[in-house]
Amino acid sequence: xxxxxxxxxxxxxxxxxxxxxxxxxxxxxxxxxxxxxxxxxxxxxxxxxxxxxxxxxxxxxxxxxxxxxxxxxxxxxxxxxxxxxxxxxxxxxxxxxxxxxxxxxxxxxxxxxxxxxxxxxxxxxxxxxxxxxxxxxxxxxxxxxxxxxxxxxxxxxxxxxxxxxxxxxxxxxxxxxxxxxxxxxxxxxxxxxxxxxxxxxxxxxxxxxxxxxxxxxxxxxxxxxxxxxxxxxxxxxxxx
Amino acid sequence: xxxxxxxxxxxxxxxxxxxxxxxxxxxxxxxxxxxxxxxxxxxxxxxxxxxxxxxxxxxxxxxxxxxxxxxxxxxxxxxxxxxxxxxxxxxxxxxxxxxxxxxxxxxxxxxxxxxxxxxxxxxxxxxxxxxxxxxxxxxxxxxxxxxxxxxxxxxxxxxxxxxxxxxxxxxxxxxxxxxxxxxxxxxxxxxxxxxxxxxxxxxxxxxxxxxxxxxxxxxxxxxxxxxxxxxxxxxxxxxxxxxxxxxxxxxxxxxxxxxxxxxxxxxxxxxxxxxxxxxxxxxxxxxxxxxxxxxxxxxxxxxxxxxxxxxxxxxxxxxxxxxxxxxxxxxxxxxxxxxxxxxxxxxxxxxxxx
Numbered sequence: 001x002x003x004x005x006x007x008x009x010x011x012x013x014x015x016x017x018x019x020x021x022x023x024x025x026x027x028x029x030x031x032x033x034x035x036x037x038x039x040x041x042x043x044x045x046x047x048x049x050x051x052x053x054x055x056x057x058x059x060x061x062x063x064x065x066x067x068x069x070x071x072x073x074x075x076x077x078x079x080x081x082x083x084x085x086x087x088x089x090x091x092x093x094x095x096x097x098x099x100x101x102x103x104x105x106x107x108x109x110x111x112x113x114x115x116x117x118x119x120x121x122x123x124x125x126x127x128x129x130x131x132x133x134x135x136x137x138x139x140x141x142x143x144x145x146x147x148x149x150x151x152x153x154x155x156x157x158x159x160x161x162x163x164x165x166x167x168x169x170x171x172x173x174x175x176x177x178x179x180x181x182x183x184x185x186x187x188x189x190x191x192x193x194x195x196x197x198x199x200x201x202x203x204x205x206x207x208x209x210x211x212x213x214x215x216x217x218x219x220x221x222x223x224x225x226x227x228x229x230x231x232x233x234x235x236x237x238x239x240x
Numbered sequence: 241x242x243x244x245x246x247x248x249x250x251x252x253x254x255x256x257x258x259x260x261x262x263x264x265x266x267x268x269x270x271x272x273x274x275x276x277x278x279x280x281x282x283x284x285x286x287x288x289x290x291x292x293x294x295x296x297x298x299x300x301x302x303x304x305x306x307x308x309x310x311x312x313x314x315x316x317x318x319x320x321x322x323x324x325x326x327x328x329x330x331x332x333x334x335x336x337x338x339x340x341x342x343x344x345x346x347x348x349x350x351x352x353x354x355x356x357x358x359x360x361x362x363x364x365x366x367x368x369x370x371x372x373x374x375x376x377x378x379x380x381x382x383x384x385x386x387x388x389x390x391x392x393x394x395x396x397x398x399x400x401x402x403x404x405x406x407x408x409x410x411x412x413x414x415x416x417x418x419x420x421x422x423x424x425x426x427x428x429x430x431x432x433x434x435x436x437x438x439x440x441x442x443x444x445x446x447x448x449x450x451x452x453x454x455x456x457x458x459x460x461x462x463x464x465x466x467x468x469x470x471x472x473x474x475x476x477x478x479x480x481x482x483x484x485x486x487x488x489x490x491x492x493x494x495x496x497x498x499x500x501x502x503x504x505x506x507x508x509x510x511x512x513x514x515x516x517x518x519x520x521x522x523x524x525x526x527x528x529x530x531x532x533x534x535x536x537x538x539x540x541x542x543x544x545x546x547x548x549x550x551x552x553x554x555x556x557x558x559x560x561x562x563x564x565x566x567x568x569x570x571x572x573x574x575x576x577x578x579x580x581x582x583x584x585x586x587x588x589x590x591x592x593x594x
Contacts, residue, residue: 209461213460216493220485227286
């Protein structure tokens with residue numbers, strides 16, 4: 001195999017890995033959000049990833065998380081030697097790129113101005129919101145299809161339909177340290193407690209608001225990115 | 241007054257600016273931030289209809305003539321509220337200070353209200369400044385940025401001990417309207433600067449004050465709604481909501497409106513154009529015509545409807561009440577202001593929280 005062939009296959013693996021990097025605030029992959037501007041792999045297996053965000057002043061905390069996550073998912077891939085992630089056109093790009101290049105955390109980018117623990121707490125907060133949003137989408141669909149509240153809430157993880165929201169919901173549960181065993185309740189509160197029938201309507205009402213918030217943010221981000229980079233229309237309005 | 245289809249509307253634009261972001265006003269050594277800030281605002285303009293976009297040169301410094309035409313003539317705004325934004329670390333004479341706003345207001349008597357600012361971390365000097373500003377500008381309101389950095393402090397909260405004397409001073413000085421920026425922001429880096437929970441406590445402790453949450457906590461609408469529904473003196477400032485979503489993402493806009501109408505209610509929502517980010521005209525015009533895109537669809541069917549009276553409240557009457565603006569009789573609603581919003585829902589959330 002020539003090195004250019006292996007570089008091409010490495011690139012495919014890199015892109016697939018980047019599908020697993022999630023914008024923590026929007027709970028969507030950075031690839032479908034079109035935040036990955038380019039991926040280059042040279043014959044030696046050195047990977048250069050360029051990221052772009054909707055505005056030059058997007059929150060540095062989330063920007064850092066995405067850039068660091070991109071580096072971390074790509075580094076262990078076979079065929080990859082060095083990984084450099086470059087955050088383009090961002091007002092803290094130099095600080096973030098510098099810290100990433102040195103293999104440092106968020107505190108490395110902004111010494112004395114932040115703590116890495118707080119960044120992880122922020123990520124967790126949004127994972128909880130995303131979990132509510134994902135689960136409620138499934139739950140509403142089941143109720144629409146005719147299931148009763150009792151039936152829906154009696155479901156276990158193994159009964160969940162094979163839909164993207166359900167898969168993502170389980171990933172979020174795992175990330176939050178909540179039970180994902182096949183016997184665990186299918187629908188849980190952010191604490192891991194099962195949702196009970198009395199709470200269902202209220203839980204769905206609140207979940208819908210959380211989902212609206214996520215979707216509206218995603219919509220604004222997509223529109224800003226589109227306007228900034230003259231991208232073609234992006235019809236995806238609804239969180240899937 | 242804005243007129244459409246033979247109907248006339250009294251308009252209060254509760255959130256607008258008149259700024260100077262020209263390169264001549266950039267602080268030396270801070271040019272990248274000054275430029276980045278205005279570029280960022282300019283990107284937001286891109287979410288409005290294309291025919292309303294301005295080139296960046298005009299966007300940096302629109303003229304007084306532009307303001308008068310866009311706001312008063314085309315927008316039909318009866319009264320506008322200036323929200324002052326200083327940013328003196330990036331802009332030499334400030335981005336949009338109360339001083340500059342007051343100069344403009346003086347030229348248009350009765351048409352513009354200048355809001356001030358305070359920052360509790362400035363302590364006694366800040367209180368003194370607030371007193372002076374209140375006198376000089378006849379302040380009825382302030383705009384606060386809790387996420388701002390100051391001498392090594394990474395933001396502050398309205399329920400901090402240090403904020404108390406400032407809120408008390410506001411009551412004493414008759415500054416009733418506390419606009420708080422809980423929306424798109426830059427600093428701080430790691431904390432969740434959008435978190436509106438501090439308002440909850442401040443609003444309960446200061447029932448005479450009104451707390452208007454600008455940009456409804458975007459991107460944390462849910463946290464805002466859960467809080468606002470329990471506090472009678474918390475209002476939703478719709479700046480960025482209308483400008484950023486109504487044209488660019490109409491289905492999302494409809495959902496956000498539906499949620500706000502459900503949790504907060506039409507009596508506590510205030511229109512704000514965020515001019516010069518977006519011109520008021522297309523926002524007001526579109527809002528008057530607005531309805532759910534597909535009212536009977538599952539996504540929208542159980543949201544409260546918004547009729548013409550509700551739109552009148554949001555476009556002007558609610559803010560007129562907060563700012564004591566005289567509304568000519570022809571614009572007043574026959575049945576008065578309407579009942580307080582969403583009391584049942586407040587109970588719903590309280591019981592959920594309890």
